[in-house]
Amino acid sequence: MDLAIIIVNWNVKDLLRRCLASVLADLTASNLSAETWVVDNASTDGSVVMLRRDFPEVRLIASQKNLGFAGGNNAALRAIGFDDAPVSGSLTAPKVNRLPGAVLLLNPDTEVHAGALKILLDFLRNHPEAGIAGARLVNGDGSFQHSTFGFPGLWQLAIELLPLPGRLVASRLNGRYPRTLYEQGQPFPVGHPLGAAMCVRREAIEQVGLLDEGYFMYVEEVDWSKRIVSAGWQAYCVPAAIVTHFGGQSTGQIQTDMFISLWANRYRFYRKHYGRLKVWLAAWIVMLGMRRKATADRQTASRGELAQNELTRRLACYEKVTGIWQGRAG
Numbered sequence: 001m002d003l004a005i006i007i008v009n010w011n012v013k014d015l016l017r018r019c020l021a022s023v024l025a026d027l028t029a030s031n032l033s034a035e036t037w038v039v040d041n042a043s044t045d046g047s048v049v050m051l052r053r054d055f056p057e058v059r060l061i062a063s064q065k066n067l068g069f070a071g072g073n074n075a076a077l078r079a080i081g082f083d084d085a086p087v088s089g090s091l092t093a094p095k096v097n098r099l100p101g102a103v104l105l106l107n108p109d110t111e112v113h114a115g116a117l118k119i120l121l122d123f124l125r126n127h128p129e130a131g132i133a134g135a136r137l138v139n140g141d142g143s144f145q146h147s148t149f150g151f152p153g154l155w156q157l158a159i160e161l162l163p164l165p166g167r168l169v170a171s172r173l174n175g176r177y178p179r180t181l182y183e184q185g186q187p188f189p190v191g192h193p194l195g196a197a198m199c200v201r202r203e204a205i206e207q208v209g210l211l212d213e214g215y216f217m218y219v220e221e222v223d224w225s226k227r228i229v230s231a232g233w234q235a236y237c238v239p240a241a242i243v244t245h246f247g248g249q250s251t252g253q254i255q256t257d258m259f260i261s262l263w264a265n266r267y268r269f270y271r272k273h274y275g276r277l278k279v280w281l282a283a284w285i286v287m288l289g290m291r292r293k294a295t296a297d298r299q300t301a302s303r304g305e306l307a308q309n310e311l312t313r314r315l316a317c318y319e320k321v322t323g324i325w326q327g328r329a330g
Contacts, residue, residue, distance in 0.1 A: 003034040003199075004080050004100040008072035009108045010041040013050050015246065016108040019043055020055050023112050030118040035059055035100070037079070039072040068216035069195065075104055077210050086209040093190070101125070105221065107196040109246040110137075119241040120199040123187060129231025131204035132225055134193020136246040143279055144182070145245060147197075148190035148237040150175035151226060152269065157282055161289025162248055187236045191229070195221030199241040204228045205257055215256060217263035256317060263321040283325040290318040 005023060009016050020036065037059045040048050048062045051301050061075050078084070085279040092294050102124050104117070120133045155173040158164060170176050181188050183269055208227040211220050225235055263286070270279050294315055301311040 001035060001098060001100040002032045003102055003117065005034060005036045005104045005106055005117075006039065006073050007106050007108050008039045008041060008067075008069055008076075009039070009043060010066060011045045011047065013045045013047040016047060017050060017054065019106070019108050019110050019112075020058060022110075023106070023117070024055075024057070024114045025115060026117050029114060032118060032121065034117075035080070037061065037076040039063060039067065039076050039150075039204045040073055041066040041068070043282075043287070052108055053294045057140050068220075068223050069153040069218075070211035070213045070214070070215050070220040073220075074210045074213060077103065077205070082210060084210050086207055102199050102201050103205060104197070104199045105195055106243075107245065110196055111244040112197075112244040113244070116197075116241040116243055120238055123236065123238045123241075124199065124201050127187075127234075127236070129234045131201050131228045131231075132193060132235035133187075133189065133199045134235070134236065134239070135197035135199075135241040135243040136239040137194060137196060137243055140244060140246050143245075144179055145247070146176055146194075147182070148177060148193045148235075149222075150191040151273075152176075152222065152266070154278065154281055154285065157285040157289070161285055161292065163292075178261060182237070182239045185239050187238045187240075190235050190237050192222050192225030192235055193237060194245070196245045196247075197241075200224075200228070201233070204231070204233050207231050207233075211260055214268060215265045216261060217265070218262045219269050223269055223272065226269075256313060259317050260320055260324075264324050267325050286325045287322050290322045295319045 007019065016038070020038070023036055027036070036050055036057070038329045039061045041063055042065050050061070051058060059079070061079060063075065063158050065071070067075060073187070080103070102121055104120065116135055122133060123133045124130050134148050137145040139145050150172065152175060156175050159174045168174055177188070177189065177190060208224070208231050211224050215223060225260065229235055270282050297306060297311055297314050300306040301308065
């Protein structure tokens with residue numbers, strides 16, 4: 001098998017239908033040997049019924065609980081035949097004969113453009129140093145979307161949270177790559193792709209193991225990429241492989257929980273991959289940033305532009321995030 005495609009779904013039935021239609025059409029046109037897996041995270045919108053009725057060829061894992069992004073992808077990876085634990089020694093042959101050459105993590109709020117799957121797979125085949133290949137993402141209207149990023153550090157936190165010049169947002173200091181690199185159409189090395197369309201070589205998965213399920217939502221693919229790159233593989237963006245990404249359709253459904261989850265997972269990432277001094281400095285930036293957000297929201301509420309119950313909810317979020325980064329919460 002050339003490729004396994006894993007899609008983790010949560011209550012986006014209509015987007016999932018369009019995503020699968022684009023995937024299956026591209027697989028047929030490209031004549032790839034592939035399996036498509038959908039892990040449904042206990043959706044209540046009829047996603048499972050739709051899948052069984054309209055896409056019987058898709059391998060379905062219908063979870064009775066929400067496993068999150070990492071847990072959902074890992075459920076499919078285990079079903080495909082990958083083990084949780086990293087392996088040592090030679091990786092010249094797969095541990096299980098039916099393991100695919102690569103695995104594509106794909107969001108349900110995406111549509112694959114013609115030829116994208118073969119382009120990603122061929123790139124990995126032709127570049128033995130590449131452990132990860134990310135697609136070029138575009139918005140629903142075809143406009144530019146940042147698809148790949150440098151690994152997060154202190155500058156990214158400061159640019160996001162502190163009053164620094166706005167021109168830094170799209171800069172390399174903020175982990176962004178110039179649009180010209182995407183537009184030139186040639187593959188270029190990156191820190192990590194967005195998990196919306198991330199193709200990973202079999203040997204890299206075997207070497208580092210599965211995704212870290214300590215991240216329920218957000219940062220999972222950043223952590224996985226960091227582990228893969230740290231093991232000696234290179235990550236690339238392959239701009240010729242184009243995927244439309246509508247973005248945020250599942251996570252936007254529960255914004256308060258997702259805000260806390262995002263910042264808790266960022267803390268987990270920094271603690272896991274960086275030294276104590278960098279984590280300490282990052283915690284100070286986060287604390288100052290949360291204070292700025294709280295001050296701005298209080299001012300907005302004083303002008304009658306923010307309801308008191310919404311202000312209370314936001315202040316509780318900021319306090320929770322500050323406590324996590326100061327080690328007062330898990």
